[in-house]
Amino acid sequence: MNENQPTREKLFSVSHRVDAAQRTRRNRHRGGILWLTGLSASGKSTLAVELELALFGMGCQVFMLDGDNVRHGLSADLGFSPADRAENIRRVGEVAALFAEAGTIVIAAFISPYRTDRDRIRARHPDYFHEIYLDAPIEVCERRDPKGLYRQARAGSLKEFTGVSAPYEPPFSPHLTIHTGAQTVDQSVKSLIDYVERRLRT
Numbered sequence: 750m751n752e753n754q755p756t757r758e759k760l761f762s763v764s765h766r767v768d769a770a771q772r773t774r775r776n777r778h779r780g781g782i783l784w785l786t787g788l789s790a791s792g793k794s795t796l797a798v799e800l801e802l803a804l805f806g807m808g809c810q811v812f813m814l815d816g817d818n819v820r821h822g823l824s825a826d827l828g829f830s831p832a833d834r835a836e837n838i839r840r841v842g843e844v845a846a847l848f849a850e851a852g853t854i855v856i857a858a859f860i861s862p863y864r865t866d867r868d869r870i871r872a873r874h875p876d877y878f879h880e881i882y883l884d885a886p887i888e889v890c891e892r893r894d895p896k897g898l899y900r901q902a903r904a905g906s907l908k909e910f911t912g913v914s915a916p917y918e919p920p921f922s923p924h925l926t927i928h929t930g931a932q933t934v935d936q937s938v939k940s941l942i943d944y945v946e947r948r949l950r951t
């Protein structure tokens with residue numbers, strides 16, 4: 750702990766005078782975090798982009814947070830070791846929760862391979878966190894390989910690559926599972942929209 754930082758006992762939280770119910774009434778949906786987890790090429794970014802567009806068109810407050818995007822800024826100082834991945838996911842979880850508190854539906858697209866990292870967000874923000882598992886066999890993901898990363902990982906030129914040289918721990922009890930290896934993009938987007946209608950619309 751940096752000695753120039755205030756200790757937590759000296760922090761005084763300020764209360765809002767706009768509450769969650771007012772935001773929900775205006776937006777006609779609750780805020781929440783749709784946390785998409787899955788292997789590289791399982792379809793996180795594709796579905797996040799399409800779902801953001803669809804929900805925006807339906808009048809929702811929605812914002813996508815994507816793994817590759819935050820690594821240029823918020824997490825530019827972090828690498829891919831387990832400790833750095835944990836810190837990346839912790840930061841993103843807290844940012845996503847702030848957006849959700851502001852009333853936004855956040856679509857978070859992060860491999861987030863470690864169960865404990867995801868469970869920590871769920872434990873801190875149980876009302877917001879919706880864990881959505883994009884379940885596609887690694888063979889399918891590797892065949893797709895839209896960024897050529899599996900090829901590099903197999904060749905040994907990319908270290909600590911999830912599914913090849915680093916683990917992926919699937920969720921034990923996700924709120925929703927989407928079989929992106931067996932469905933079209935449109936079918937998967939429809940399942941996500943249905944979920945939002947059921948769980949976040951008021």
Ligand SMILES: Nc1ncnc2c1ncn2[C@@H]1O[C@H](COP(=O)(O)OP(=O)(O)O)[C@@H](O)[C@H]1O
Nearest residue numbers: 789790791792793794795895929932933934937
């Ligand atoms: N049902 C589906 N859902 C998502 N992507 C799919 C689906 N079916 C095929 N794809 C294809 O799989 C690839 C997924 O890549 P991407 O979205 O970049 O994955 P990730 O962000 O998880 O690494 C894209 O080329 C996409 O067109």
Ligand SMILES: [Mg+2]
Nearest residue numbers: 793794816858
């Ligand atoms: Mg992606």
